[in-house]
Amino acid sequence: MKIGILALQGDFREHISVLHRLGIETAEVRLPEDLTGLSGLIIPGGESTTIGKLAVMYNLLEPLREIADGIPIWGPCAGMIFMAKEIDQEQPLLGIMDITVERNAFGRQVDSFKTYLDIPVLNKFNPKPYPAVFIRAPKLAAVRGNGKVIAELKDGTAVAAQQGKWLVTAFHPELTEDDRFHRYFLSLI
Secondary structure, eight states, X not given: OEEEEEOSSSSHHHHHHHHHHTTOEEEEEOSGGGGTTOSEEEOOSSOHHHHHHHHHXXXXXXXXXXXXXXXXXXXXXXXXXXXXXXXSSOOOOOOOEXXXXXXXXXXXXXXXXXXXXXXXXXXXXXXXXXXXXXXXXXXXXEXXXXXXXXXXXXXXXXXXXXXXXXXXXXXXXXXXXXXXXXXXXXXXX
8 A cells, every 4th residue: 555645735744754653655746657556645734726836837637636536535624625626716626526615714824723523434443532733724615416524613614524535624634643534544445
């Protein structure tokens, strides 16, 4: 098993670190040829506009769309925005997941927060609440088709969804010591 981490911008190193702790081989993806032989792909948090522009610059959009049908893909934070079919502004998107995302829905950097979420899909690893870190986080404004919400804040705001083997989270699991979300992603392979 080899997991690719889109390494154009953002916190890709943190995901690599978690996966290495789990004994998983990783590959940094910067060019189309880096997509060969992957079992899954993580599009990390960072700045979604920059990720989109760099994906266009390095001719990655179409190759990413082509492999999306065959492998699990997970987009935390900026990755969630990049994977969405619809967002609240114009920018390059991978556009594979039938969701609408509102960027920076919880405010600016100073409004970042940590909360504990009950996420039933993680219960097979441990049923304790999950420590979710939100940094300039987006939110799911709509989940359509065969997508389903898998995590919500206490007020009902959707912050994670799954559509088949594709996952999105508004929060940053790579910034905690809790590796359950990474293990859940790996279980989809």
